[in-house]
Amino acid sequence: MFKELNPLLHSELRLAIISLLIAVDSADFSYLREKTAASAGNLSVQIEKLRIAGYITVQKGYRGKIPQTTCKITAEGILALEAYIEALKTYITL
Amino acid sequence: MFKELNPLLHSELRLAIISLLIAVDSADFSYLREKTAASAGNLSVQIEKLRIAGYITVQKGYRGKIPQTTCKITAEGILALEAYIEALKTYITL
DNA sequence: AAAATTTGGTTTATTTTATAAACTACTTTA
DNA sequence: TAAAGTAGTTTATAAAATAAACCAAATTTT
Numbered sequence: 001m002f003k004e005l006n007p008l009l010h011s012e013l014r015l016a017i018i019s020l021l022i023a024v025d026s027a028d029f030s031y032l033r034e035k036t037a038a039s040a041g042n043l044s045v046q047i048e049k050l051r052i053a054g055y056i057t058v059q060k061g062y063r064g065k066i067p068q069t070t071c072k073i074t075a076e077g078i079l080a081l082e083a084y085i086e087a088l089k090t091y092i093t094l
Numbered sequence: 095m096f097k098e099l100n101p102l103l104h105s106e107l108r109l110a111i112i113s114l115l116i117a118v119d120s121a122d123f124s125y126l127r128e129k130t131a132a133s134a135g136n137l138s139v140q141i142e143k144l145r146i147a148g149y150i151t152v153q154k155g156y157r158g159k160i161p162q163t164t165c166k167i168t169a170e171g172i173l174a175l176e177a178y179i180e181a182l183k184t185y186i187t188l
Numbered sequence: 189a190a191a192a193t194t195t196g197g198t199t200t201a202t203t204t205t206a207t208a209a210a211c212t213a214c215t216t217t218a
Numbered sequence: 219t220a221a222a223g224t225a226g227t228t229t230a231t232a233a234a235a236t237a238a239a240c241c242a243a244a245t246t247t248t
Contacts, residue, residue, distance in 0.1 A: 001129055002113075005106045011235075012099045019096075019185045029196065035095055040197060042236055048198095049234095060197095065244070067196055085186055091113045092179055094188030105206075123225065136207055138227060154226095159215070161225055194245070205234070216223070 003087035006080060008053050013038050013046045018081055021056060021073040029069040047071060055080055097181035100174060102147050107132050107140045112175055115150060115167035123163040141165060149174055 009015055016036045020027055033043055047069075050056045055077030059070045088094070103109055110130045114121055127137055141163075144150045149171030153164045182188070 001131075002106075002110050005109075007106075007234090010104070010106065012096075012101075012104065013235080015099075015185050016096050033196090037095075039237065040195095041199080041238075044196095044198060045235080067243085069197075081186070085188065088182070088186075089188070091109050092175070092182075094179065094183070101205090107206080127225090133208065134224095134226060135209075135228085138225095139206080142227095161214085163226075190248090192245100192247070195243085197241085199240075200238085202237075203235085205232100207230100207232075209228105209230075211228075212226085214224085214226105216221105218219100218221080 003090045005087050006084050009080060009084040013042060014050055017046060021071060026070055026072050097184045099181050100178050103174060103178040107136060108144055111140060115165060120164055120166050
């Protein structure tokens, strides 16, 4: 009947992050913050959850002397999003 | 950029309930329980939330001597679902 | 040059939400 | 008549999202 909605993706902010990363392939913390309008704390927490799940990679480096965190979606992340969308289709007609 | 995902609908069980009610127009508690495979407690709580939001009506009656709760989606509920789907489309390409 | 502000975050605490467990009440079956 | 099933509600617990507080370095303001 209904397929399970991956709880890691079934979250407004995490879905937004994944959605942005699908489009740009690589994005830093500030970019994600601008686009999602999330608080830094919330964004930091949700990025970490996606990283632990293996859906994104996170590289902490420096741009000059300013710290810079860069995120990229992984192949696993792309597959997870595709599966999530398929599951959604068991609930709604898109 | 991203539209807000109505938190009342952005819940696996509540979305399933609304999805079922869109299709059948009227359904009792047991039917929803069968189709969603949710626990009675969880189903009861989520039905009540949808009722308070005005997305469904809930009629408590009897089938013979056995209590029977019947749910129907409201016009408001249908609109909310449509808006939710539109909002989802700002996150994913369906 | 000291103080305040901004950037780029992390950690911790609070609130909200979902879920599960326990309970009520009545009915049917063994 | 005792046990089990139906149809739920209420309450407690677990998990999640969000916000608040904080840290460190750099930049700007006075």
